[in-house]
Amino acid sequence: MNIYLKLFSSFCKIGVLTFGGGMSMLPMLRRETEFKRGWVKEDELLDWFAVSQCTPGIIAVNVSTFIGRHVAGWKGALAAAFGMVFPSFAVIVAIAAFITSFSHLAWVQSAFAGIRACVCVLVLNAAVGLVKRAVVDPYTLALYALVFAGSAFLDLSPVLLVILAVAAGIFLKILKERGRKA
Amino acid sequence: MIYLKLIWEFIKIGAFAFGGGMATIPFLQDLAERTGWFTQEQLADMIAVSESTPGPIGINIATYAGFSAAGVLGSICATLSVVAPGIACILTIARLYDRFRTSGIAERTFYGLRPASAGLISAALYALALITLVNPGKAGLAFFNLKPLALAAVLFALTNLAKPIKGAHPVLLIAASAIIGVIARF
Numbered sequence: 001m002n003i004y005l006k007l008f009s010s011f012c013k014i015g016v017l018t019f020g021g022g023m024s025m026l027p028m029l030r031r032e033t034e035f036k037r038g039w040v041k042e043d044e045l046l047d048w049f050a051v052s053q054c055t056p057g058i059i060a061v062n063v064s065t066f067i068g069r070h071v072a073g074w075k076g077a078l079a080a081a082f083g084m085v086f087p088s089f090a091v092i093v094a095i096a097a098f099i100t101s102f103s104h105l106a107w108v109q110s111a112f113a114g115i116r117a118c119v120c121v122l123v124l125n126a127a128v129g130l131v132k133r134a135v136v137d138p139y140t141l142a143l144y145a146l147v148f149a150g151s152a153f154l155d156l157s158p159v160l161l162v163i164l165a166v167a168a169g170i171f172l173k174i175l176k177e178r179g180r181k182a
Numbered sequence: 183m184i185y186l187k188l189i190w191e192f193i194k195i196g197a198f199a200f201g202g203g204m205a206t207i208p209f210l211q212d213l214a215e216r217t218g219w220f221t222q223e224q225l226a227d228m229i230a231v232s233e234s235t236p237g238p239i240g241i242n243i244a245t246y247a248g249f250s251a252a253g254v255l256g257s258i259c260a261t262l263s264v265v266a267p268g269i270a271c272i273l274t275i276a277r278l279y280d281r282f283r284t285s286g287i288a289e290r291t292f293y294g295l296r297p298a299s300a301g302l303i304s305a306a307l308y309a310l311a312l313i314t315l316v317n318p319g320k321a322g323l324a325f326f327n328l329k330p331l332a333l334a335a336v337l338f339a340l341t342n343l344a345k346p347i348k349g350a351h352p353v354l355l356i357a358a359s360a361i362i363g364v365i366a367r368f
Contacts, residue, residue, distance in 0.1 A: 015237045025238070051275060054288055057196045057268020058203065058240035065272040074273060081269050088237025089261050092245040093254055095231055107364050114363020116226040116314045117330035118356050121337040122233060123310060126204045127303045134296035143294055147301030151208060152308045155215075158208045159198045162298050169294015 003072045004079040010037065011064050011083030018060070025060050039071050060084055139172045184252045185259050191217075192244055192263035200299050203232070203239025206264070208302035210247055211309055219251035222313045234353040240264065329368050333359060 001009075010032050018025040026049065033039045040048075045067075052062035061081050068080025102108050135141050143165050150156040191213055199205040207229065214220050220228075228250075232242035241261060248260025312318060315331045337355060340347045347355075362368075 018236060018238075052272065054200075054292065055268060055271045055275060056198060056200055057271065058238045058265060060238035061241070061265045062268045062272050065269050066276060069273060069276050077269065077273060081265060084238070085241050085261060085265060088235065088241040089245050089257065091235050091237065092231070092242050093249060093257055095235065096246050096249040096257070099227070099231070110363045110366075110368045111360040112227050112230070112363070113314075113330060113368035114333060114359040114361070114366075115230040115356055116223070116310075117334040117363075117368075118337055118359035119226050119229045119233070120307065120311055120314055120334050121341060122352055122355070123204060123207065123229070123303065123307045124338060125341055127300065127307050130204075130296070130300040130303060134300040140293070140297040144297035144301045144304075147298045148304045148308075151302055151305035158212055158302050159194055161302065162198045162200075162295070165294045165298030165301075166291055167294070169292075169297075170290045173290040173293040 004075060006037075007068050007071060007076050007079040008083040008086075011068075011080045012087055014064075015060075015084045015087040025063075029063065033067055040067055044070075139176070140169075143168060143172075185255060187217075188248055188251060188256055188259040189263045192248070192260045193267060195244070196264040197267035199240070200295055203241075203243060204303055205299055206240050206243055207310075208306040210243065211306055213247070217251070220247060222309065224250060226310055226314060230356050234356050329366055333362060 014028050018028050048066040052059050064080040064084040065077045069077035147161050150161050195209040228246040232239045244260045244264040245257045248257035315327050
Protein backbone atom coordinates (compact mmCIF):
# COMPACT_ATOMS: atom_id res chain seq x y z
CA MET A 1 0.00 0.00 0.00
CA ASN A 2 1.11 3.51 -0.80
CA ILE A 3 2.48 5.37 2.24
CA TYR A 4 -0.09 8.17 2.01
CA LEU A 5 -2.94 5.66 2.01
CA LYS A 6 -1.34 3.89 4.95
CA LEU A 7 -1.11 7.14 6.88
CA PHE A 8 -4.69 8.05 6.01
CA SER A 9 -6.09 4.67 7.06
CA SER A 10 -4.03 4.48 10.27
CA PHE A 11 -5.22 7.88 11.40
CA CYS A 12 -8.78 7.07 10.39
CA LYS A 13 -8.57 4.12 12.74
CA ILE A 14 -7.22 6.29 15.58
CA GLY A 15 -10.00 8.79 14.91
CA VAL A 16 -12.71 6.13 15.08
CA LEU A 17 -11.39 4.56 18.27
CA THR A 18 -10.85 7.66 20.39
CA PHE A 19 -13.51 9.64 22.15
CA GLY A 20 -12.88 13.17 23.29
CA GLY A 21 -9.62 13.95 21.53
CA GLY A 22 -6.58 15.55 23.13
CA MET A 23 -4.82 13.47 25.76
CA SER A 24 -7.38 10.67 25.59
CA MET A 25 -6.00 9.66 22.19
CA LEU A 26 -2.42 9.15 23.38
CA PRO A 27 -2.65 5.40 24.18
CA MET A 28 -4.29 4.62 20.83
CA LEU A 29 -1.82 6.84 18.99
CA ARG A 30 1.13 5.10 20.60
CA ARG A 31 -0.16 1.66 19.73
CA GLU A 32 -0.76 2.49 16.10
CA THR A 33 2.24 4.70 15.26
CA GLU A 34 4.91 3.55 17.70
CA PHE A 35 4.42 -0.18 18.35
CA LYS A 36 2.71 -1.31 15.16
CA ARG A 37 4.28 0.88 12.49
CA GLY A 38 7.51 2.11 14.10
CA TRP A 39 6.92 5.58 12.64
CA VAL A 40 7.94 7.41 15.81
CA LYS A 41 9.76 6.91 19.12
CA GLU A 42 8.05 7.51 22.45
CA ASP A 43 9.96 10.67 23.44
CA GLU A 44 9.34 12.19 19.99
CA LEU A 45 5.64 11.52 20.36
CA LEU A 46 5.47 13.20 23.76
CA ASP A 47 7.43 16.21 22.47
CA TRP A 48 5.00 16.59 19.60
CA PHE A 49 2.08 16.33 21.93
CA ALA A 50 3.55 19.18 23.97
CA VAL A 51 4.07 21.35 20.88
CA SER A 52 0.58 20.55 19.60
CA GLN A 53 -0.96 21.76 22.83
CA CYS A 54 0.94 25.02 22.42
CA THR A 55 -0.30 25.69 18.90
CA PRO A 56 -3.80 26.81 17.94
CA GLY A 57 -6.44 24.40 16.74
CA ILE A 58 -7.40 20.82 17.47
CA ILE A 59 -4.65 19.00 19.39
CA ALA A 60 -5.32 15.61 17.76
CA VAL A 61 -5.10 17.05 14.24
CA ASN A 62 -1.91 18.93 15.10
CA VAL A 63 -0.21 15.76 16.41
CA SER A 64 -1.32 13.84 13.32
CA THR A 65 0.13 16.56 11.10
CA PHE A 66 3.46 16.32 12.91
CA ILE A 67 3.69 12.54 12.58
CA GLY A 68 2.54 12.54 8.95
CA ARG A 69 5.18 15.13 8.05
CA HIS A 70 7.86 13.17 9.88
CA VAL A 71 6.97 10.00 7.94
CA ALA A 72 6.34 11.40 4.46
CA GLY A 73 6.77 15.16 4.17
CA TRP A 74 3.96 17.66 3.74
CA LYS A 75 1.81 15.32 1.67
CA GLY A 76 2.10 12.79 4.48
CA ALA A 77 1.09 15.55 6.91
CA LEU A 78 -2.09 16.23 4.95
CA ALA A 79 -2.88 12.50 4.59
CA ALA A 80 -2.57 11.99 8.36
CA ALA A 81 -4.54 15.13 9.26
CA PHE A 82 -7.39 14.28 6.90
CA GLY A 83 -7.40 10.69 8.15
CA MET A 84 -7.92 12.01 11.67
CA VAL A 85 -10.70 14.37 10.58
CA PHE A 86 -12.64 12.09 8.23
CA PRO A 87 -14.40 9.60 10.58
CA SER A 88 -15.64 12.26 13.03
CA PHE A 89 -16.87 14.32 10.14
CA ALA A 90 -18.79 11.41 8.59
CA VAL A 91 -20.34 10.31 11.89
CA ILE A 92 -21.45 13.82 12.84
CA VAL A 93 -23.02 14.59 9.47
CA ALA A 94 -25.02 11.36 9.70
CA ILE A 95 -26.13 12.07 13.28
CA ALA A 96 -26.87 15.76 12.75
CA ALA A 97 -29.23 14.97 9.89
CA PHE A 98 -30.90 12.31 12.06
CA ILE A 99 -31.32 14.52 15.14
CA THR A 100 -32.76 17.41 13.16
CA SER A 101 -35.63 15.21 11.99
CA PHE A 102 -36.47 13.91 15.50
CA SER A 103 -35.91 16.98 17.62
CA HIS A 104 -39.58 18.04 17.75
CA LEU A 105 -40.68 14.92 19.72
CA ALA A 106 -41.47 15.58 23.40
CA TRP A 107 -39.39 12.71 24.77
CA VAL A 108 -36.41 13.70 22.66
CA GLN A 109 -36.66 17.20 24.12
CA SER A 110 -36.78 15.75 27.66
CA ALA A 111 -33.74 13.63 26.92
CA PHE A 112 -31.81 16.65 25.68
CA ALA A 113 -32.85 18.70 28.73
CA GLY A 114 -31.24 15.99 30.88
CA ILE A 115 -28.21 15.88 28.59
CA ARG A 116 -27.72 19.64 28.81
CA ALA A 117 -27.49 19.45 32.61
CA CYS A 118 -24.81 16.80 32.12
CA VAL A 119 -22.98 18.99 29.59
CA CYS A 120 -22.81 21.78 32.18
CA VAL A 121 -21.00 19.41 34.51
CA LEU A 122 -18.64 18.16 31.78
CA VAL A 123 -17.70 21.73 30.85
CA LEU A 124 -17.40 22.65 34.53
CA ASN A 125 -14.96 19.78 35.15
CA ALA A 126 -12.93 20.78 32.08
CA ALA A 127 -12.87 24.40 33.27
CA VAL A 128 -11.74 23.44 36.78
CA GLY A 129 -8.81 21.43 35.36
CA LEU A 130 -7.84 24.31 33.11
CA VAL A 131 -8.02 26.91 35.88
CA LYS A 132 -5.76 24.78 38.06
CA ARG A 133 -3.08 24.73 35.36
CA ALA A 134 -3.52 28.34 34.27
CA VAL A 135 -3.85 30.32 37.49
CA VAL A 136 -0.42 30.11 39.12
CA ASP A 137 0.02 33.57 40.70
CA PRO A 138 -1.87 36.86 41.30
CA TYR A 139 -1.19 38.11 37.75
CA THR A 140 -2.71 35.06 36.09
CA LEU A 141 -5.63 35.20 38.52
CA ALA A 142 -6.27 38.81 37.48
CA LEU A 143 -6.05 37.90 33.77
CA TYR A 144 -8.43 35.01 34.33
CA ALA A 145 -10.97 37.21 36.15
CA LEU A 146 -10.75 40.00 33.56
CA VAL A 147 -11.20 37.66 30.58
CA PHE A 148 -14.13 35.97 32.32
CA ALA A 149 -15.84 39.29 33.04
CA GLY A 150 -15.08 40.64 29.57
CA SER A 151 -16.64 37.61 27.94
CA ALA A 152 -19.52 36.88 30.33
CA PHE A 153 -20.73 40.41 31.13
CA LEU A 154 -19.35 42.76 28.48
CA ASP A 155 -19.77 40.31 25.60
CA LEU A 156 -16.37 41.19 24.12
CA SER A 157 -15.09 39.10 21.22
CA PRO A 158 -13.05 36.04 22.30
CA VAL A 159 -10.48 36.81 19.57
CA LEU A 160 -9.90 40.28 21.03
CA LEU A 161 -9.67 38.91 24.59
CA VAL A 162 -7.09 36.28 23.58
CA ILE A 163 -4.91 38.87 21.83
CA LEU A 164 -5.10 41.29 24.78
CA ALA A 165 -4.39 38.56 27.34
CA VAL A 166 -1.36 37.26 25.43
CA ALA A 167 0.06 40.77 25.11
CA ALA A 168 -0.52 41.46 28.81
CA GLY A 169 0.92 38.05 29.71
CA ILE A 170 4.16 38.63 27.77
CA PHE A 171 4.53 42.05 29.40
CA LEU A 172 3.88 40.73 32.93
CA LYS A 173 6.14 37.70 32.46
CA ILE A 174 9.04 39.91 31.34
CA LEU A 175 8.41 42.22 34.31
CA LYS A 176 8.49 39.19 36.60
CA GLU A 177 11.75 37.91 35.10
CA ARG A 178 13.34 41.37 35.47
CA GLY A 179 12.16 41.59 39.08
CA ARG A 180 13.80 38.29 39.89
CA LYS A 181 17.13 39.38 38.43
CA ALA A 182 17.21 42.75 40.22
CA MET B 183 -22.40 34.19 0.83
CA ILE B 184 -22.80 31.82 3.74
CA TYR B 185 -19.98 29.40 2.78
CA LEU B 186 -17.33 32.12 2.59
CA LYS B 187 -18.57 33.49 5.90
CA LEU B 188 -18.39 30.00 7.46
CA ILE B 189 -14.82 29.58 6.20
CA TRP B 190 -13.75 32.95 7.62
CA GLU B 191 -15.44 32.41 11.00
CA PHE B 192 -14.02 28.91 11.47
CA ILE B 193 -10.50 29.90 10.41
CA LYS B 194 -10.68 32.50 13.18
CA ILE B 195 -11.82 29.84 15.66
CA GLY B 196 -9.07 27.47 14.53
CA ALA B 197 -6.46 30.19 14.93
CA PHE B 198 -7.53 31.58 18.30
CA ALA B 199 -8.91 28.61 20.25
CA PHE B 200 -6.10 27.05 22.27
CA GLY B 201 -6.31 24.00 24.49
CA GLY B 202 -8.53 21.48 22.77
CA GLY B 203 -12.18 21.06 21.86
CA MET B 204 -13.81 22.75 24.87
CA ALA B 205 -11.87 25.90 24.00
CA THR B 206 -13.96 26.31 20.85
CA ILE B 207 -17.21 26.67 22.86
CA PRO B 208 -16.88 30.37 23.79
CA PHE B 209 -16.14 31.17 20.14
CA LEU B 210 -19.19 29.23 19.00
CA GLN B 211 -21.39 31.02 21.56
CA ASP B 212 -20.16 34.31 20.17
CA LEU B 213 -20.79 33.04 16.61
CA ALA B 214 -24.34 31.93 17.49
CA GLU B 215 -25.13 35.37 18.90
CA ARG B 216 -23.74 37.25 15.94
CA THR B 217 -25.08 35.11 13.10
CA GLY B 218 -28.11 33.22 14.40
CA TRP B 219 -26.85 30.10 12.60
CA PHE B 220 -27.78 28.03 15.65
CA THR B 221 -29.18 28.70 19.13
CA GLN B 222 -27.44 28.39 22.49
CA GLU B 223 -29.64 25.34 23.21
CA GLN B 224 -28.54 23.70 19.97
CA LEU B 225 -24.93 24.41 20.93
CA ALA B 226 -25.42 22.54 24.22
CA ASP B 227 -26.83 19.59 22.25
CA MET B 228 -23.85 19.74 19.88
CA ILE B 229 -21.45 19.50 22.81
CA ALA B 230 -23.27 16.41 24.07
CA VAL B 231 -23.29 14.73 20.66
CA SER B 232 -19.63 15.60 20.13
CA GLU B 233 -18.66 14.12 23.48
CA SER B 234 -20.59 10.93 22.69
CA THR B 235 -19.20 10.26 19.23
CA PRO B 236 -15.71 9.17 18.20
CA GLY B 237 -13.06 11.63 17.18
CA PRO B 238 -11.71 14.92 18.51
CA ILE B 239 -14.44 17.14 20.03
CA GLY B 240 -13.20 20.21 18.17
CA ILE B 241 -13.80 18.52 14.81
CA ASN B 242 -17.16 17.15 15.86
CA ILE B 243 -18.43 20.51 17.06
CA ALA B 244 -17.21 22.33 13.95
CA THR B 245 -18.83 19.76 11.67
CA TYR B 246 -22.10 19.95 13.61
CA ALA B 247 -22.14 23.76 13.70
CA GLY B 248 -21.36 23.96 9.98
CA PHE B 249 -24.14 21.48 9.27
CA SER B 250 -26.68 23.44 11.34
CA ALA B 251 -25.70 26.63 9.52
CA ALA B 252 -25.65 25.36 5.93
CA GLY B 253 -26.01 21.59 5.50
CA VAL B 254 -23.34 19.15 4.31
CA LEU B 255 -21.39 21.70 2.28
CA GLY B 256 -21.45 23.99 5.32
CA SER B 257 -20.00 21.24 7.51
CA ILE B 258 -17.18 20.65 5.00
CA CYS B 259 -16.32 24.37 4.99
CA ALA B 260 -16.40 24.60 8.80
CA THR B 261 -14.34 21.46 9.41
CA LEU B 262 -11.60 22.21 6.88
CA SER B 263 -11.37 25.81 8.08
CA VAL B 264 -11.11 24.94 11.75
CA VAL B 265 -8.13 22.61 11.14
CA ALA B 266 -6.30 24.75 8.54
CA PRO B 267 -4.58 27.23 10.90
CA GLY B 268 -3.32 24.42 13.16
CA ILE B 269 -1.94 22.42 10.22
CA ALA B 270 -0.22 25.50 8.76
CA CYS B 271 1.19 26.35 12.18
CA ILE B 272 2.53 22.82 12.76
CA LEU B 273 4.12 22.59 9.31
CA THR B 274 5.94 25.85 10.05
CA ILE B 275 6.97 24.90 13.55
CA ALA B 276 8.17 21.44 12.47
CA ARG B 277 10.92 23.26 10.56
CA LEU B 278 11.96 25.40 13.52
CA TYR B 279 11.15 22.72 16.07
CA ASP B 280 14.05 22.94 18.51
CA ARG B 281 14.32 26.68 18.50
CA PHE B 282 10.62 27.03 19.30
CA ARG B 283 10.70 24.70 22.27
CA THR B 284 13.75 26.15 23.99
CA SER B 285 13.12 29.85 23.38
CA GLY B 286 11.36 31.88 26.05
CA ILE B 287 8.75 33.02 23.53
CA ALA B 288 6.56 29.96 23.94
CA GLU B 289 6.65 30.17 27.73
CA ARG B 290 5.87 33.89 27.78
CA THR B 291 3.01 33.49 25.33
CA PHE B 292 1.49 30.74 27.42
CA TYR B 293 1.66 32.72 30.60
CA GLY B 294 -1.23 34.92 29.45
CA LEU B 295 -2.85 32.47 27.06
CA ARG B 296 -3.71 29.81 29.64
CA PRO B 297 -5.68 32.09 31.98
CA ALA B 298 -7.42 33.64 28.95
CA SER B 299 -8.47 30.21 27.73
CA ALA B 300 -9.67 29.26 31.22
CA GLY B 301 -11.57 32.56 31.54
CA LEU B 302 -13.30 32.08 28.19
CA ILE B 303 -14.38 28.55 29.01
CA SER B 304 -15.68 29.70 32.41
CA ALA B 305 -17.69 32.43 30.70
CA ALA B 306 -19.04 29.84 28.24
CA LEU B 307 -20.06 27.71 31.20
CA TYR B 308 -21.81 30.69 32.77
CA ALA B 309 -23.83 31.26 29.58
CA LEU B 310 -24.60 27.54 29.31
CA ALA B 311 -25.79 27.38 32.92
CA LEU B 312 -28.03 30.41 32.36
CA ILE B 313 -30.00 28.66 29.60
CA THR B 314 -29.97 25.23 31.23
CA LEU B 315 -30.22 25.48 34.98
CA VAL B 316 -32.18 28.68 35.65
CA ASN B 317 -35.09 30.71 34.22
CA PRO B 318 -33.68 34.24 34.15
CA GLY B 319 -37.13 35.86 33.69
CA LYS B 320 -38.69 34.48 36.88
CA ALA B 321 -38.37 35.30 40.59
CA GLY B 322 -38.22 33.13 43.70
CA LEU B 323 -38.12 29.36 43.44
CA ALA B 324 -39.29 29.45 39.81
CA PHE B 325 -35.94 31.08 39.00
CA PHE B 326 -34.29 27.69 39.35
CA ASN B 327 -34.84 24.89 36.91
CA LEU B 328 -35.03 22.44 39.78
CA LYS B 329 -34.80 19.06 38.04
CA PRO B 330 -31.81 19.82 35.78
CA LEU B 331 -30.12 21.70 38.63
CA ALA B 332 -30.47 18.69 40.94
CA LEU B 333 -29.16 16.35 38.24
CA ALA B 334 -26.17 18.61 37.60
CA ALA B 335 -25.36 18.83 41.33
CA VAL B 336 -25.48 15.05 41.71
CA LEU B 337 -23.35 14.51 38.60
CA PHE B 338 -20.80 17.08 39.76
CA ALA B 339 -20.51 15.42 43.15
CA LEU B 340 -20.25 11.94 41.62
CA THR B 341 -17.66 12.87 38.97
CA ASN B 342 -15.46 14.58 41.55
CA LEU B 343 -15.88 12.42 44.63
CA ALA B 344 -16.83 8.86 43.65
CA LYS B 345 -13.72 7.10 42.34
CA PRO B 346 -15.31 4.67 39.85
CA ILE B 347 -17.47 7.41 38.32
CA LYS B 348 -14.62 9.91 38.16
CA GLY B 349 -13.02 7.90 35.37
CA ALA B 350 -16.31 7.02 33.68
CA HIS B 351 -16.57 7.85 30.02
CA PRO B 352 -18.58 11.02 29.27
CA VAL B 353 -20.79 9.03 26.90
CA LEU B 354 -22.04 6.95 29.86
CA LEU B 355 -22.88 10.07 31.87
CA ILE B 356 -24.64 11.59 28.88
CA ALA B 357 -26.66 8.43 28.23
CA ALA B 358 -27.67 8.20 31.90
CA SER B 359 -28.71 11.87 31.89
CA ALA B 360 -30.81 11.37 28.76
CA ILE B 361 -32.64 8.46 30.39
CA ILE B 362 -33.21 10.44 33.60
CA GLY B 363 -34.47 13.35 31.52
CA VAL B 364 -37.05 11.17 29.78
CA ILE B 365 -38.19 9.38 32.96
CA ALA B 366 -38.44 12.51 35.10
CA ARG B 367 -39.99 14.55 32.26
CA PHE B 368 -37.51 17.43 32.31
